[in-house]
Amino acid sequence: MGTAARGSSVVIMQETSHESRKGRGVGASIRRKEDARLLAGRGRFIGDMRFPGQLEAAFLRSPFAHARIRAIHIPAHLKGRAFTHADMVGVKDILARTGLPGFRVSAQPPLASGKVRFAGEPVVMVLADTRAEAEDLIEEIGVDYEELPANHDMLRAVEPDAALVHDEWPDNVFLVSQTDRHFDAGTLAGAPIKVTRKVRTSRQCMSPLEGKGCIAVYERHVEQLALWTSTQMPHIVRSGLAECLGLDTRQIRVVAPDVGGGFGWKGLLQPEEVCCAWAALRLDRPVKWLEDRREHLIAAANCREHHYVMTAYADTDGTLLGLDAVAHVDAGAYSVYPFSACLEGAQVVSNLPGPYNLPAYRCRTTSVCSNKPPIVPYRGVARTGVCTAMELMIDAVAREAGLDPCDVRMRNLVRPEQMPFTSITGKDFDMGDYPESLRRAREMIGHEAVRARQQAGEADGRLVGLGYATYCEQGAHGTSVYHGWGIPMVPGIESCGARLTPDGTLEVRIGAQSHGQSMETTMAQVACEVLGIDPAQVNVVHGDTAMTPYSTGTWGSRSAVMSGGAVASACERLGERIKRIGAHLLQAPEEAVAIRDAEVVGPAGSVSFAEVAKTWYLAPQNLPADIHPDGLDLVAGYRPTVDTGTFSYASHAAVVAVEPETGEVEILDYVIVEDGGVLLNPMVVDGQIYGGTAQGIGTALYEEMTYDEHGQPLASTLADYLLPGAGEMPAVRIDHIQTPSPNTRFGQKGIGEGGAIAPPAALGNAINDALKGLGVELSMSPMTPRRVRAAVAAAREGAVS
Amino acid sequence: MKAARFDYRRPATVAEAVAALVEDGAAKPVAGGQSLGPMLNLRLARPSTLVDVAKIPGLRRVEERADGVLYGAAITHAEFEDGVVPDPTPGFLARIAHGIAYRAVRNRGTVGGSLVHADPAADWPTTLTALGARVALAGPSGTRELALEDFLLGAFSTALEDGEIVTGVFVPRCSAGARFGYRKSCRKVGEFAEAMCAVLADDVRGVHRLVIGATEGRHIVVTEAKGVLADPRLLDERLASAGLAADPSTLRLHRKVISQAIEALNSESLPA
Known part of the structure; x- marks a missing residue:
């Protein structure tokens, strides 16, 4: 890795400027172009938009987690304004199949049909001039339900006597995923250290600042249904919507305006989108739905709920000999489009061993169908759960062995000389020095000083703890990874459109969607890197199926690698065409000219992009008649040389x-x-x-969507569902190692999700480290004050009696 | 999450406000709306009419007397926090106000609204009870005054009668050397407390009061608190009868917060 820049720029949170390494291109910390509008409150979100004649939708949602619908009573005067599943003739259910053997398909009707399967499931759509009036009208509608037993606990939902979520299934299991690699129970039985733990991560809500929202409007002049929607994946929504409505794809346009965060919640085709689109066509009026916070919390944006029983086998020096795991994922009532109900469970199996060199591994994961909202892949996806489970285990092994947890990690992490490394589950780690990240974290946190402080004790009686977590994050994984899952969407070659406009400025058009990732800036930097054009002269067009090439969208930490690579490819191809025209204007052979700083430079002079573009578009008489006909507008594709994904990685260290x-x-x-x-x-x-x-930090300490035994959600407002705020954020200190990926255009790796993966593990280990003198070990996230003090009280009261 | 239909009235005087409430039994007064607003949006509160009292001059008045200050009920938390109203204590009120929810809530939320809402885990009910505050009420049968501990009857329950509103709160003047200890245990900054305790020790006046909030019902009020300040274990029986000792960890939580509040008497007696 000859050119590996070992940038060691320690940055504290208050600082906003970074030193530019390379002007305005790749590697420069230029300010975000999109902030000019966003910070001034001049963004345009779904909530800001209103079409003439628009109706607003409110949904009557099921009050029960599991019930049969006996009758729906809609007053006569609501005819044409209130719709049920029976009205939506010809609309297909949302189906997210997988190719995994044994996977059971759940059909998700856009409005409940026959049964409701979670509290909050939409049953009736009501339209009115305003949302408030629509909510008034909902109160006039009655539904007769026959309540059924609700599956609120995934471990009970798989028992033989559990009520069936889907009547035609034999049990409540979407899929069992398993692997067995060199696991020999007989050999491992003799391991000197054997530690068994149960770990549970709570259900969470994804909670972007902006909730979901959409407006469907039939555009007569182009004979298209336009769906304006707060989405990360406009092209996938277009494909899924066409399928549900039975339309040709060409009859639909999907546009994402400004989107205020997604985290996976906006990577789906939502039933409400299907309903609004259908109603807009049926009534020939724009129909808008804006998810409110209560709907967001109770009606669908759920994620993360895992349960693990694990046994780790190790040598006396902490060397891992094997891991045996049985996991359950509460996948909720339906398989979401396009990711399906199996993404979490399958990734549990393949990612649990993390960044470690594990010689033997066995894992069986059940994706359970329950009477809760469908589980949705949330930033980090399964990796937050598996990192929590695995890293708590590492600390448990260390305690059992009487070793420092940091040393146990160091002993088991894949070493740099082993790279590229194929993990026990077949993950191809591309490059990097995992132990070095841990060494640096140990040094930055002041390991020895913290241990000394622990020894000395605190004047106020509080207990100090130190915790670590190391993970690696697969990002931008492509065809070879996803085709095996057979979900409705397999990413392939990523495309970018590049167009030099008549004044010599540049448009790059990508099918991904930027909803906080800063791609309007970073993609312009990529164009700058290739063509030397000022990023201020580059428009990054995204989020509109009418204007951009097909893409699976922004998810899976992929856009920097995939869109970044595609923008570079398109700009390179465009550069060739610019050179051809520039060479003619310079009266020089093509091979004698080069592109530098948005100019074509020849042996005896240069010509600007503006002159090239003006000549091509507006003064073609100055070009020879036999000029190559391909113009300054093209689409080019890209994929990494190895498409199994980049592996960024990090070590987190926390003192609590x-x-x-x-x-x-x-x-x-x-x-x-x-x-x-x-x-x-x-x-x-x-x-x-x-x-x-x-x-x-929210996952670690605050966020928890609990359900009672009837499957009723117990957190329906942000007073009950706690999100960390500014007051809960520590001044996080970041250090970078920059090992270029050998497989990507600039050596970049996907990092979008990583920050959300390790905090529950690092903080959980720190809390357990603080409490170890009391004989207390917690293993459920979030580690709330209630859980901590209950465990401490139990230990202390037990000691007293 | 949109409110059901309601009418809106904005009376100019306390008398008009009372008349509006008497006229329509389903009407409800609103000031800052920081608790009522969300309840309206969730349709948990469905008043026929909102009677907006936030701008009534009589509720925005502050009257400084020799023995204390009478604050209009519509004085906002931010006005206490910023010191734009006089303080009869050595800076306690600004300190309390600074810890209420978030600045956005403090900008609109009012002291009267907080007392009427009577959340046992809120800041003003607990702390003002500890300071020996009294509320002024106006209703169809005239005006009256109640000690705060007699006004707050339990969780979300007060002695307000039909058509009656809180017009002000009177906070007695403390001596310069008075000490105040206040602790709350919150899941995060600005959240309602899981346990809270406020203690006033004013040796010159001979006033020692301790109030425990975040209870299931009525606050625990100790008006002659010298003994429990010396030995907080004397409170165990009252904690148990208030249902705060149902499990060992809850009892330990309340005990710890009480002891922290008592310790804070010595460390935080002066304004910052």
Whole structure:
């Protein structure tokens, strides 16, 4: 890795400027172009939009988690304004199949049909001039339900006597995923260290600042249904919607305007989108639905709920000998389009061993169907759960062996000389120095000083703890990974349109969608890197199926690698065409000219892009008659040389102070050493890491969507569902290692999700480290004050009696 | 999450506000709307009419007296926090106000609204009870005054009668050397507390009061608190009868917060 820039720029959160390494191109921390409108409150979100004649939708949602619909009573005067499943003749259910053997397909009707399968499922759509009036009308509608037993606990839902979520299934299981690699129970039985733990991660809600929303409007002049929607994946929504409505794809246009965060929640075809689109066609009026926070919390945006029983086998020096795991994922009532109900469970099996060199592994994961909203892939997807489970295990092994957890990690991490490395589950780690990230994190956090402070004790009686977590994050994985799953969407070659406009400025058009990722800036930097054009002269067009080439969209930490690579390819191809015209204007042979700083430079002079473009579009008489007919507008494709994904990685270290009686946890220090390969814009990467870490802190300490035994959601407002705020964020310190990926255009790796993966593990380990003197070990996230003080009280009361 | 239909009235005087409430039994007064607003949106509260009292001059008045200050009920938390109203204590009120929810809530939320809402885990009911505050009420049969501990009858329950509104709260003047200890245990900044305790020790006046909030029902109020300040274990029986000792960890939480509040008497007696 000759050119590996070992940038060691320690950045604290308050700093906003980074030193540019390369002007305005790749690697420069230029300011975000999109902020000029967004920070001034001049963005355009679905909530800002209104079409003439628009109706607003409200949904009557099921109050029961599981019930048969006996009758729906709609007053006569609501005819033409209130619709049920029976009205939506010809509309198909949302189907997200997989090619995995044994996978059971669930049909998700856009409005409930026959049965409701979770509290919050839409049953009736009501339209009115305003949302408030639509909510008034909902109160006039009555539904007769026959309540059925609800599956609120995934471990009970798989028992033989559980009520069936889908009547035609033999049990409540979407899929069992399993693997067995060199696992020999007989040999491992003799391992000196054997540790068994149960780990549970709670259900969460994804909670982007902007909820979901859409407006469907039939555009007569182009004879197209336009769906304006807050989505990460406009092209996939277009494909799925066409399928449900029975339309040709060409009859639909999907546009994402400004989108205020997605995190996976906006990577789906939603039943409400299908309903609005159908109603807009039926009534020939624009129909809008804006998800409110209550709908967001109770009606669908659920994620993360895992349960693990694991046994780790190790040598006395902490060397891992094997891991045996049985996991359950509560996948909810339906398989979401396009990711399906199996993404979490399958990734549990393949990602649980994490960044470690594990010689023997066995895992069986059941994706359980329950009477809860469908589980949706949320930033980090299964990796947050598996990282929590695995990293808590590493610390448990260390405690059992009487070793420092940091040393146990060091002993088992894949070493740089082993790279590229194929993991026990067949993951191809591309490049990097995992132990170095841990060493640096250990140094940054002041490991020895923290241990000394622990020894000395705190004046206020609080207990200090130190925790680590290391993970690797597969990003931008392509065809060879996804085709095996057989979900409705397999990513392939990523395309970009590049167009030099008549004044010599540039449009790049990508099918991904930027909803906080800063792609209007970073993609312009890529264009700058290739063509030397000022990023300010580059428009990045995204989020509109009418204007951009097909793409699966923005998900899976893929856009920097895939769209970044595609923009570079398109700009290179465009550069060739610009050179051809420029060479003619310079009266020089094509091979004698080069592109530099948005100019074609020849042996005896140069010509600007503006002159080239003006000549091509507006003064073609100045070109020879036999000029090559391909113009300054093209689409080019890209995929990495190896498409199994980039592997960014990081070590997180946290210091906490725990008040054992109240259970309060304060984060005293938090450091992250990560390797995202070559960073397109380091400031943007830091922003991604801070944001992800905030969400990870939410998973670790605050966020929990609980259900009672009737399957009723118990957190329906943000007073009950706690999100971390500015007051809960520590001043995270970040250090970068930059090992270029050998497989991507600039050596960049996907890092979009990483920040959200490790905090529950690092903080959980820190809390357990603080409490170890009390004989307390927690293994459920979030580690709330209630859980901490209950565990402490139980240990103390037990000790007293 | 849109409110059901309601009418809106904005009376100019307290008398008009009371008349509006008497006229329509399903009407409800609103000031800052920081608790009522969400309840309207969730359709948990469905008043026929909102009677907006936030701008009534009589509720925006502040009257400084020798023995204390009478605040109009519509004085906002932010006005306490920013010190734009006089404070009869050595800075306690600004400190309390600073810890209420978030600035956006403090900009609109009012002291009267907080007392009427009577959430046992909110800041003003607990702390103002500890400071010995009294509420002024106006209703169809005239005006009256109640000690705060007599006004707050339990969780979300007060002594307000039909048509009656809180017009003000009177906070007695403390001596310069008075000490105040206040602790709350919250899941995050600005959240309602899981446990809270406020303690006033004003040796010059001979006033020692301790109030425990975040209870299931009525606050625990100790008006002659010298003994429990010396030995907080004396409170265990009251914690148990208030249902706060149902499990060992809850009891330990409340005990810890009480002891922290008492300790804070010595460390935080002066304004920052």
